[in-house]
Amino acid sequence: MPTLQRNHWLAAAQPRSFTGLMGLYESNYRRFERLVPELDLPFETAESHGADDTLYLRVVERCRYTTTVHLTYWFGEGEARHPDPDLLLRVYQDAQLAEAISCDARSRYVALAGVPQIDEDVLATQWPRNLLLNKWLAYCLAQGHGFGGANRPRQRPQKA
Numbered sequence: 001m002p003t004l005q006r007n008h009w010l011a012a013a014q015p016r017s018f019t020g021l022m023g024l025y026e027s028n029y030r031r032f033e034r035l036v037p038e039l040d041l042p043f044e045t046a047e048s049h050g051a052d053d054t055l056y057l058r059v060v061e062r063c064r065y066t067t068t069v070h071l072t073y074w075f076g077e078g079e080a081r082h083p084d085p086d087l088l089l090r091v092y093q094d095a096q097l098a099e100a101i102s103c104d105a106r107s108r109y110v111a112l113a114g115v116p117q118i119d120e121d122v123l124a125t126q127w128p129r130n131l132l133l134n135k136w137l138a139y140c141l142a143q144g145h146g147f148g149g150a151n152r153p154r155q156r157p158q159k160a
Contacts, residue, residue: 024130028098031137032091037148039093041067050143056083057147065094068101087133099126100133 033039035048041059048055053073061068068090072083088102 021126021130022097024127024134025092025097025099028089028100028130028134028137029091029096031134031141032089032098034141035137035146037146039067039091041069043147046147048140048145048147050140050145053143055140055143055145060088065092067091067093085132085136087136089133098133100129103129103132 036057045056045058048057056072056074058070059067060070068088070088072086074081074083076082085103087100089098089100091098
């Protein structure tokens, strides 16, 4: 590959570039797909028990091509109980992308909070939030978390 062409592709995939961000969204999707193999999410809420913790997933919104989910750990007990990290992510089934759209301000990741308008100035805020999602999904997978098959929540029988 000629040097000029190789440098073009390297520059396009640099962190905090639009192309790099789209690559990060694709990686987020692939990791989320491993965590939740049934991307149609045939449940509203689910828990996954890993090595040392419980991961909670709640479907927030279902649309034709996207699903928005809340993904978090809960720490503490009683009134001290808090989510951390507390991420809202949107899964684009048609484009096969997953984007962290917010990180709750109560989280210790307060610098990543909020849902910004999408424009060129946003790359600086979208990048760290989605890098956090990417690394956290990898951590959850390494801890043995998953929401597919045997881990799928079962409906409780309705009382008559």
